[in-house]
Amino acid sequence: MSILVTGATGQIGSELTLELRKRYGGDQVIAAGHRKPASSALASSGPFVSLDVANRDALVRVIRDHKIEAVYHLAAVLSATGEQSPQRAWEVNVNGLYNLLELAREGGIGQIFHPSSIAVFGPRTPRDHTPQDTVLSPTTMYGVTKVTGELLCDYYAHRYGLDIRGLRYPGIISSETPPGGGTTDYAVEMFYYAVEGKPYTCFVRDNTMLPMMYMPDCLQSAIDLMEASCARLRSRTYNITAMSFTAAELAAEIRKHVPGFRVEYAPDFRQAIADSWPRSIDDSAARSDWGWKPRYGLPEMTTEMLAALAQRHAAGCLYPAT
Template sequence: MLFFRQSRALATSFRTLATTATHPADVAKPRILVTGSLGQLGIGLVSLLRQKYGNENVIASDIRKPSPEIKAQGPYVFADVLNMQQLETIVVDNDINWIVNLSALLSAVGEQNIDKALAINMTGFTNTLELARRHQLRIMCPSTIGAFGPTTPRDLTPDLTIMRPTTVYGITKVHVELMGEYYAKRFGVDFRSLRYPGIISSDTEPGGGTTDYAVQIFHSALKEKSYKCYLGPETSLPMMYLPDCLEGTVDFLAAPNHLLKQRTYNMAAFSFNPREIAAKIKERIPEFEMTYAPDFRQAIADSWPKSLDDSKARQDWGWKNKFDLDAMTDDMLTALKSHHK
C-alpha cells in the first residue's frame, strides 16, 4: 500500500512538472504551422509571427488556394485538419514546434452547418492536439465568449464559471478547452487557449460570427450612410480591435510556460452595444442612420457575456490592449475609406 501511495504521488509530481517546467516547445526560434490561415485572424497573425520569427519559420495553411500576394509572402501548404496523415507529414517534414489551430466554423455559420462545425471544430482540433502530444509541440487554439451560455454571469464574466453554451460553436469550444486541459495534465502537452470576444477588423471580411455587425456597420456607414442591424440596440457584448487581438495572441504564444497559471484565459478590451457604436460613427459621419431588425442571432448574443474579467491574463502574461472604442472607430474609418471611394 505504501509503495502504491508513493508511486501515485510520484506520478502526480511528474504530471505537475510536465505542465510547469521548461517544455521542449520553449524555443527561441520556433517553426510554426498556422491552420485556417486565410480567415479573419489568420492573415494578420501569420504576418505578425513572420515579423517576429522570420518568414521561413511560419508556414501558413488552409483548404483554399491563396491569392498570389499571400503566396508570395512566405511558405504556404494545403492542409485539411480532418486529414491526420497529411497534417503529420507537414509537421515532421517541416520540423514544426508550434501549431496555431484557427480552423473553425463560427457561431452563425455553425448553426446552419452543424455536421461540418462538429467535424472541423472538434475532430480537426483533436487531430492537432494529438499531433502536439506525439511530437511535443506547443498548441494554441482559440476559444470564444460563445463557450459561455445564458446561465453564466453576464457582467465581468470570470475565467472559471458556469459554461452551458446554446450553440454548436460554443459546445465545440468547451470541448477544445476541456480536451486541451486534459492533454496538458495527462500528457504534459503545452496547450494554450484564449477566449476571444468579438473581433473587429478592417483587413478581412466577416467570417460568419454573431458579432460581425460590428465590422459590417463600418462598411455600410461609408458606402451607404446607413445600416440595418440584426441585433437590438442594447445588446452589449465584449469586443476587441484586431491589431490588439493579434499582438496579444503573439505575446501569449511566446510567454514562458511557467508564467501561465491556467490553460485558458479570458481576453477582452471593451464592451459596447449597437446603439453606442452607431453613435460613435455618427459623430464622425453625421448623415449616418441606424435601424434594427433582430434575427436568429439575437438569441445567440443574449446568451453571451456583456463583459469579461480578463485580469488574470493581464496579471500572468502581461496582456494589455492599446485601442479603446474611440481609437478603434477612428482607425477603422480611416483604414476603410480607401475601399469605398
Template sequence: MKKVLITGANGQVGNEMTARLRKDLGRDNVIATDLKIKEGSANATEGIFEELDVSDAKRFRELAHKYQVDAIIHLASLLSVSSEKDPVFAWQLNTGSIINGLEIAKELKAQFFFPSSVAAYGVDAMPRFNTPQDTFMHPITVYGASKYAGEMLANYYHWKHGVDARSVRFGRLVSYKVRPGQGATDYAVAIYFDAVLKSSYECYLRPDTMLDFTYVDDAIDQVVKFLNTPASQLKHFNGFNLTTFYATPEDIANSIKKIMPDFKITYKLDPVRQEIADSWPQHMDDSWAREEWGLNPKIGLDEMTEIMLTNLKIKLKAEGEIK
C-alpha cells in the same frame, strides 16, 4: 516559437497572425495553411503556403513533420451561424481538428494554441457583466460547445501528456482587412463597411445588445505575448478571457457619428443571431490574463472607429467600390 504552422490562415485572425509572425520570425519560419490558396494574397506570395483540410489528420501530420514546427496556431473552425446550420459537420470539424492538432503537438513536443470564444459560456454564466473566467459553462450553440470542448481537450493533453496547449476566449474581433462573415456578431465589422459604402446600416441585433470587443491588432499583440510567456509563469493555460472594451450597436453607431454625423442606423432583428448573442456574457472578467501574462490591450472604441473608417475608405476606393 521558432517555426510555426498556422491553420485557417485566410481568415480574419489568420491573415493578421501570419503577417505578424513572418515579421517576427522570418518568412520561411511561418507555414500558412488553409483549404485553398488565394491567388495573389500575401499569404501565398510572401512566404510558404500549403493547402490543408484540418479534418485530414494525415495531411495535417505530414505538413507539421515536414517543416518540423515547434508551434501550431490552430485558427481554422466553422463560425457560430454556419455551425447552427450544420451542427454535425461543425462538431466534427471544430473538435476533430483540435484533437488532430493536439496529437501532432504531442508527437513533436510543440506548443499548441487555439482561440476559444465567449460563446463557450452559455445563458447561465453569472454574473452576466464581469463574468469570471472560471464559472458555469453551459453553451447553447454547437459552436460554443465545440470551443468549450476544445478547452477541456487542451487541458487534458496538458495534464496527461505535458503538451503546452493554450487558449484564450475572444469576444468580437474587428478588422477592416477581411469582410464580415457568418458570425453572430459580425455586425461589428459590417457596420463600418456599410458606413463607408452607404452612410447607413441595418442591424440584426437589438440596439442594447452589449458585448466584448477587441481590435484585431490588439488581439494579435496579446496572443503573441501570451504564447511567449514561459509556462512556469502560468497557473492556468486555457480559457483566458481576452477583451478590451464592451459596447452595444448603438454605442458603435454613436462612435461612427463622431466622424460621420450623417450616418444612420436602423434595426431589423434576426432571432437566431439575437438568441446566440443573448447567450453570451455582456462583459468578461480578464483579470487572470492580466495577472498571469500581462494582458494589456490599448485600442478603445473611438480609436478603433477611426482606424476602421480611415482604412476602409482607402481599401474600398482601391477596390473600385467608392470614388
C-alpha cells in the same frame, strides 16, 4: 522555429500569419488555408499549403514535411455558420483539434495556441464582468465545440505534458479580412456600410451589448501569451477583452465621423446567440499573470477602422480579394 498557422486565410489568420512572419521570418511560418486561395500578401510573404484539418493524414504530411514545432490552430467553423451546420462545426472544431493534439502527443510539436471564445458561456453564466472560472453552459454547437476544445487541451496538457495555451476571444473587429460567419460580424459590417455611405440593417437589437477587441490587440495577445514564461501562467485558457459596447453605441461613435449614417435593427436568429453571451468580461487573470493590456478602446478603434476602410474605398478595393 517552424510555425504552422491553420485557418490562415480567415479573419484572424490572415493578419496573424503576416505578424508572425515579421517576427520570426517569412520562411518559418507556414500558412495553411482551406478552400479560399491565399491573398497576394499571404502568398508572397512565405509558404502556403492547402489543408483540411479534419483530414488527419493531410495534417500529418504538412507537420512532418515542414518539421512544425509550434501551431496556431485557427481553423474553425464560427457561431452563426455553426448553427447552419452543427455537424460540420463539430467535425472541424473538435475532430480537427483532436487530430492536432494526437500528433502533438506523438512528439515534435512543442507549443499549440488554441483560441477559444466567449461562446463557451451561456444563459446560466453571469453576464456582467463574467469570471474566468464560472458556469460554462453554451447553447450553440460552436460553444459546445469550444468547451470541448478547452477540456481536450486541458487533458492533453495534464496527461502528456504538452504546452497548450488559449484565449477566450470576444468579437474581433478588423479592416483587412471580413469575418467568417460569427455573431459579432455586425460590428464589422457597420463600418463597411458607413464608409460606402449606405444605411445598415443590423441583425441584433440596438441595446445588444457584447465584449469586443480590435485586431492589433487580438494579434498582440496571442503572441504575448505564447511568448510568456510558463512559470507565469496559472491557467491554460484565459478570459480576455478590450471593450464592451451596444450596437447603438457603435453606430453613434461611427456617426461622429460619418454624420447621417443610418442603422435599422432587424434581429434574426443571431439575436438569441448574442443574448446568451456575456455583456462584459473579467480578464484580470490575463492582466496579472502575463501582463495583458489592450491598446484600443471604442474611439481609437473607430478612428482607425474608418481611416483604413476609407483609404481602400477611395482606391476602389474596399472588399479585399482574400
